[in-house]
Amino acid sequence: MNFQSAGKTLHLKKAPDDEAYWLSVRETMNPLYVNTQLVNTRRGPAPLVVREKVRELVDLSLSYELDEYEPFKEMKESGSSVEIRTLLADYFGAPADEIALTRNAMEGIATVLNGFVLKPGDEILATKFCYDSNLAILRQRALREEIAVKLVDLPFGPASEEEILTAFENAIGEKTKLISIPHVVARTGLVLPVKAISELARSRGIFTFVDGAHSAGHLDLRLEELGCDGYAACLHKWMYGPRGTGFLYIRKEQIPKVWPLFASWSDKPADSIEKFEEVGTVFKALPASIPEMISFNRKIGQAEKSARLRYLRDRWATRLRSHERIRLLTDIDAAPGSGFGGFVVEGMDAEDFANVLLEEFNIHVKAFEMEEDSSMKGIQLSPGLANTTEEIDSFVEATLAILARSHNSFSQAG
Template sequence: MEAPTENLKVAPDDEAYWLSISATMKPLYVNTQLVNTRRGPAPLVVREKVRSLVDLSLSYELDEHEPFRDMKESGSSAPIRSMLADYFGAAADEIALTRNAMEGIATVLNGFRLKPGDEIVATNLCYDSNLAILRQRALRENITIRLVNLPLGPTSDSDILARFEAAIGEKTKLVSIPHIFANTGLVLPVQKISHLARQRGAFTFVDGAHSAGHIPFRIEDLGCDGFAACLHKWMHGPRGTGFLYIRRDEISHVWPLFATWSGKPNHSIEKFEEVGTVFKALPAAIPEAIIFNQEIGQAEKTARLRYLRNRWAARLSTHERFRLLTDIEVAPGTACGAFVIEGMESEELARILLDEFDINVKVFELEDPLSKGIHLSAGLANTVEQIDRFVDAVLRY
């Protein structure tokens, strides 16, 4: 079941248009890449912008020299922060530029004020590095972590919310969740979880590494207190760029990773940007990445990504040996999907696809060794021919 397309500027199956977008990206893949969760290929306009600034970034001593005169040592600037705020639906004084999602995640998970005996609620679907940060802090500060176990396969918002209702208690001060569980494409009901957490006096922090540029949303509508994302995945920006949002009233409750050397006040979002010297050619190309996304349209991007996923998932779902771990009926849907195949190990199928068909997919495994499957996430640079060739190859086994 596809999402409504009548209000889109371009249909998700308009192959001539999407081939023209793919032509502006030209990823340098050595095989058919059907995994775009680690990084999305930057379009040529972004790559050219970075290339044009490499020599300048490496040779000039004075930051005041054009074109970096408006950029801080961290690479941030008021215009860049305003563009990010406008795109993602927040105020510019709630957005800090970071070098990646992990920097923003580590800032909040390490810096949110807690005391011994406090409790953090997270989920088994959190990224493993996020859980590592929380576990280190728990050991260091005598803090309790409670994991909400969510099913690997399809579920419902009501089921997810019920599990969080049971987990968030009077000692819970921080709730840490992913916006999208990338392996299966599950989108958590962030707005409902945030509302529940706030009612119970807890700070909600969202890992948005896989939702920024992937699905339509406005941070102000999510109701969360913190949100971190990178720009090199679904925004197709330069690697080494990202942002951190913290709700204005909560900024003073989070310590920065680096002490502010310029005396930024505790309530200033800019205290999170004083991280030392960065390679300014990367953040300087953020405007080109944002414009690239704006010209396509977020709703159009999401519809195309969902269309590519459903093109393979719908065909596999009709074969009894394949069990989808993704609900392809849920809107708006994502690029991400996963499945298991009866009678064959996921690693073996992935090896065959790469060795015999030159197609790359991902085998994932959660901490529970039984929670394993094959993940795909086609991106804007992929074509329907590549998707169909993958399905034809898989069905041979």
């Protein structure tokens, strides 16, 4: 069936507004929320099939000589296997010899940001919207190795591809060797034009590294088409896999330029992606459930997932953006768009708004303040597949009620 989104016609197996279907998906996930949870940036509820697989394997994972039994027989100590790497490679559109299994996005991020070869005086470009842990790694390396870290100045809110590219082009210097960017700005939903940035960087001999924690399983993407040199992601957020699983992608010709976090004890060559998987013993019940996770996502379809997440975002953002006291930080007409959205309530502190919403309406949203710039603050929503349109509509009605109630104080302040 066809569905219109951001001015484009999508050919989908299931429409994003087919509520009977998406309620059936929710049933397979059985989220254990204690309130209406509209923030899913930390983790998503793993579907029952994944949870049951992990439970099934817990005892075996903790037993003696576990490597003698399936499904562990073909797995390395790190939990990786040819099957798992091939499944991830096929899903995300990259050769299997460019995909390494990791325990989370942070492990892949730390591998590249610490391991990419630099020398004193070299420069790394990042942004204010990079995850704070990513920036902490860069600053530690800057202190340790006398390299420079520069933050590219990007708009807080909607921004065109041209604006973003111009900002990076103006920031690149002769010493720039690495660009580190988030694919999706979690607070505002801005999707950075990774392909265009990567093309610009490659033309200058610069390595482009992408934090894909919020795009893997969220956007309909193919790594080979993105064109970046490296990409790290976790599988417990938008792929709905078990916590403690992730992957690192590095283009084949760039692998020798990155040192692994742990020295390879099996003499893997410098150009082998598997050198990044030698991290010691892991709890194998977690990666052993990745096939069930992939099957869950394939059954729904990534294009369908992405369209549903954008639909949920548009359902609240379209109604609220016309309110005089709401300033959207998200361009809901941009393509590709994410399911994230952010906004500012004029005349009301973000923390106060979030607290009232939770205490009086039992709805959880995220009040945020950017670590790099305290003037960048607001409210963020990131509904997931387990959320319903009824929950979205309840949030809108609660927001309108709060705004109406505080109208007098806002008018007097103005």
